[in-house]
Amino acid sequence: MQNRHEPLESHVPLLEIEHLNVRFGDTVAVEDVSLSIARGERVALVGESGSGKSVTALSILRLLQDAQTSGAIRFNGEDLLAKSERAMRGLRGSDIAMIFQEPMTALNPLYTIGEQIAETIVLHDGVSAAEARKRAVELLGHTGITEPGKRVNSYPHQLSGGQRQRAMIAMALACRPRLLLADEPTTALDVTIRAQIVDLLLDLQREEAQKRGMAVLLITHDLNLVRHFAQRIAVMEKGVLVESGPVEQVFNSPQHPYTQRLLESRPQRAVVPVLPIAPVLLDAREVSVDFRTRLPGMAGWFQSGRFRAVDDASIMVRQGETLGIVGESGSGKSTLAMALLGLQRVTRGAIEFQGRALASYRGREQTALRSNLQVVFQDPFSSLSPRYTIERIVGEGLALHRPQLDIASRREKVVSVLREVGIDRTALYRYPHEFSGGQRQRIAIARALVLEPRILILDEPTSALDVSIQQQVLKLLAGLQKKYNLGFIFISHDLAVIGAMAHRVAVMKNGSIVESGDVEKIFASPSHPYTRKLLNAASGGENSLL
Known part of the structure; x- marks a missing residue:
């Protein structure tokens, strides 16, 4: 930018x-x-x-x-x-035109992108449908969508997030x-797509400012x-x-x-060094994850091949350490996380927790393993059941993994962990919709911490939060890591957050880790062109993110 x-x-x-x-x-x-x-x-x-x-x-x-x-x-x-x-x-x-925050909800799923843009032009300019369609194609091309003649016939769900946002901009600019x-x-866009959209808006505004x-x-x-x-x-x-x-x-x-x-409130780096003797908690070597792909055939669906979502990825997390995983949507970050949690079948490679292969855990041992590997998701509102009270949400894991605890003991454990994340006991009988976004994320963190895990995987835990709330959650996570010596795997497309939280970083592109190492060294002097592209997009080509 x-x-x-x-x-x-x-x-x-x-x-x-x-x-x-x-x-x-x-x-x-x-x-x-x-x-x-x-x-x-x-x-x-x-x-x-x-x-x-x-x-x-x-x-x-x-x-x-x-x-x-x-x-x-x-x-x-x-x-x-x-x-x-x-x-x-x-x-x-x-x-007066408006670009809305979430194009997937603002665009009509029953009509093609071209039909929706053309409708605006016909309504306000009174031109023919053919002329409106022609202008819709020109507008899509003007906003940087490739093959606009084909994309004009696409429905919103057939476009990527960046393409949908460009289509929204085209619609907003249709009547100048x-x-x-x-x-x-x-x-909701990746850092490089965000930079492209900002530059696009700047270029279009300058062009239209000169005209109108x-x-x-x-x-x-x-x-x-x-x-x-x-x-x-x-x-x-x-x-x-x-x-x-x-x-x-x-x-x-x-x-x-x-x-x-x-x-x-912008993220400030406050990372406690990891001891050289800190034990390795999680070790993944040359991990690959494949998905079957299908295409329509003459007589229904047929097998056509495999798609490799993660390709020979190797990472390691020590006690008290935060590993940041960055990359654009579709780079394989979340798929790798699911594999590390044992929730995604690994096609090739090995994953070990405390020196033992994940694949060797069976039955009760596997249940115990899950209590040591916990996850906090991006959107706490959708990951917290709206039908359960906070006491039941946070205590659900205890009921499964600590059946020896009676109701009173379980409640005190829930109250204690809620207090750790800054939520008082009056929350026990309330429901998720009664809390703010930041409070819901704290509750999601409490739900993961109540089992006293060794590793916490955080999948975009602050992307939907305001900057001041984001800072509070990051400060909370840093304090919890220091207190309990937790290992974090922090997945994010916000490089400023990774710069503030991580000891080491792994950069993913198209399923592969293209660069990894000490976060300060990589942010200061990236060696891979893709890493340089991400950092330049995040900082606008000006200041360091550290």
Whole structure:
């Protein structure tokens, strides 16, 4: 990503928000927010979940339901809050467009990408279906999708995450809007895809800014993205705009305590050295994992071959050590993790836990092994049963692996481990939906720790969290590792997190480990071109991630 803080050609406001208030019943979501965006300007609206960022953006398009809104939102001098719904429908998509956070839910699964883009063009420009389709193909090509003539006929599920996001951008730009609202457009993407999308948005905005003065309001909690994309930043906390100004000024000299706290929340390295005599807990040598692949044939489905998801991967984890595994989606990280847990059949190679092959564990021994190898998943909301109380969720493993404990002893064990992760005993009788994302992740960690494992595999445990919550979880994990001398396998596409947490790192590409070693040495001087590509994309080509 290139740093492009070019001077603005015009400071005439395209959008003016004055004293905006949004309520849902008795709940105040946005309070007295005032913000302006000039033609051709890129403004970032940042803050944690619940700060009011998305509510503010949706207020501009008047897409909020059951909300009481007051104040003024002027677009090109006209008050949007005073317009009829019919007039707003004419503005949405044509003059003001939006890129949503999760394209898989924003795109209609029943229609092809081309049909959805063409529908917007036909609706607002009144051209023929054939002309709209032709322009849809051009837009897909313009956003960098390969073979746009073929991809125009693809359904959303047939595209990768990066391709779906590009299709969303093509749809948003279909009618050449003057204001583009981008709501967390890169959150779920790999680091290299994220860099490509940011560069794409920058190039498209600069091109459209010259033609029509298109402005962009970027909504995000990714501070690295803000620094490389935006010219001006506005910071929100609990529905209130607490600070705004040029990006470099706010980053270099933040005035509000909340802004200072956000900037300080970037991962900080605090790794305790591993003793040279620390025993090896997990040793995997030349591990390969194959999956059967099938293709449609004349008489149904037939066997066509094998796909190698992991190819001759070798790793080792010692007591008290964190091994980071990085790579893009599809690189084999999670498949390798499942093999290390004994949950995925290994085609070739050997995995040993404390000097004994995983394949040799049977029956009760295998059950005992599982208590020593635990996992924390990326999304705690989907990995925690919504039907169970927190006591049952955390204590479920104890009921299976420690049947000798009575109900009272098991409860005290659950209370103790919840206290370790910062959750008090009042949580016992509550359900996952009653907790925040950060609290749910703490509960997921407690569920894994209650069995006192030797190895904890963490699969993207902080990717869905705000930066300050992320820092809290990382600090918690570092403290638990130091206290219990745990071995961690930390899987992530966030290289800043790996730089903060890991002793060593393994870089995966297409199922193979292309580079591994001490994280500080590799981050400072990577030898493989793919590692250099990942690090350059993560840092924007500027500062070290350590």
